[in-house]
Amino acid sequence: MRVHLDCFPCFFKQAIIAARLGTNDEALQADILKGVVDEIRATDMSRPPAYSTTFLHRKIRQLLGKDPFKEIKSEYNQLALGLYPELKKRVGRSSDPLWTATRLAIAGNVIDFGIFTSVDIIGTIERALSGPITVDVYQAFKAALNDNPEVLYLLDNSGEIVFDRILIEVLAAMGKQVKAVVKGSPVLNDSIKEDAVEAGLNGVCAVVDNGSDCIGTLLEFTSPEFNREFGNARLVISKGQGNFESLWDDPEVHRGKKIFFLLQSKCDVVSKELGLSKGSMLLMSR
């Protein structure tokens, strides 16, 4: 999807969240907001918001001299690990563990420090498990899993990856070979290899990185190794808005594969793009 005029205020909102996480120095916080205006001006209106915010967050890390999300990523990994035993029990008790774990993976996507600074994880879990969600192609998802022994799983945020681990454990129990993909280096609160280790994902499936610090999956910036993996994949699970923004539109991306998008539409622009109300939970493909 293309960036929208209404993304511009949100560029600053993201920069404010990052600046406040990165420093208590109010002058530096202001310098960071002023320091990203060239990146905002360079916004390519034909590209997704994730394209612009990639450059924005690169500049913020440079201005701060560090990754402002490092601590909070670990906090949310730990918080989600605290929920893990109970969530595993719910999946174990379920008459359809795949269904329950899929819903949990969508619920986990509420953890997103690009957009929220506080999240109602418990409420979101209950909402995901208690009734219909806005778009739900679960039967097609299940059928695609039956047809494909291998799954390429594009992870999104820290904390959220503990929820992904639960779904990946169900997939592994179904005999699927899952390869989970993290970012190559820190960006926003997206998961990198350290987060996968902290979330206990390493023992469950192969974890590879995409060689890039981009929001979402921008195939022009990801590594040749990842691009080969992605090109060869027949079944892809794509988590979150960033991956949605960068992969949904382009027919070339979908050629020869089925991509299932598991996400919550957390902002007005993505919600408007989809014609859905903000906060919608989505399991969709095209």
Added chain:
Amino acid sequence: MRVHLDCFPCFFKQAIIAARLGTNDEALQADILKGVVDEIRATDMSRPPAYSTTFLHRKIRQLLGKDPFKEIKSEYNQLALGLYPELKKRVGRSSDPLWTATRLAIAGNVIDFGIFTSVDIIGTIERALSGPITVDVYQAFKAALNDNPEVLYLLDNSGEIVFDRILIEVLAAMGKQVKAVVKGSPVLNDSIKEDAVEAGLNGVCAVVDNGSDCIGTLLEFTSPEFNREFGNARLVISKGQGNFESLWDDPEVHRGKKIFFLLQSKCDVVSKELGLSKGSMLLMSR
């Protein structure tokens, strides 16, 4: 009050409102957002938000080659004039016409295209007239009016000035000499002389302009004539957030005079500054 980090997203929100009012050309709309980033970067963190947005709106008018608010200002003047007869009746029926007209003047401040693109005028009027408002120094306001034969009345938005006209008519009936102040040239949806004429204010009181295109009242940019008027004034009525932002803090501004601020706190930053919830209606002084 000083500009706040959280004003930065709002700079773009204001630019989006102005760009969409000014043109349907999406490429030009994007160029306008990108065209104001230098003004945003130049934000002086020691000055009020109104200071930054003054330069922002100047740049937007320059990029558009016109005043994007011209038509909508007239629409809201006409809309408010349509309400005028009924509102006059309510003031006429009131046991305290000054009280009722003051509340209406505060209600009218909900019309503000710097912040909203649609407003619930009728609901706001009923809310203003039906019960207590958040800060209400009405007795002190009434007493100050009894002590002072002259009032300098700093107007704010178009449409809103029809509500101000009703209060000024009550003040005139009390024998007060009111001088109403409009902006010297267009900025946002603030009232200029044409709006005062359209709202029928010219027959009611003297209308002068402040010689400036600034949001609020920035005394370093207003004309020497206005600054003399302001300096000599003993009783000032200040409408809206822009005037509040630019006049509330500085003790020098208040020396030798009493300023009553009639406004609604329409944004998070002003509300936070005041320690009040957004949407509060305020009649206050210091």
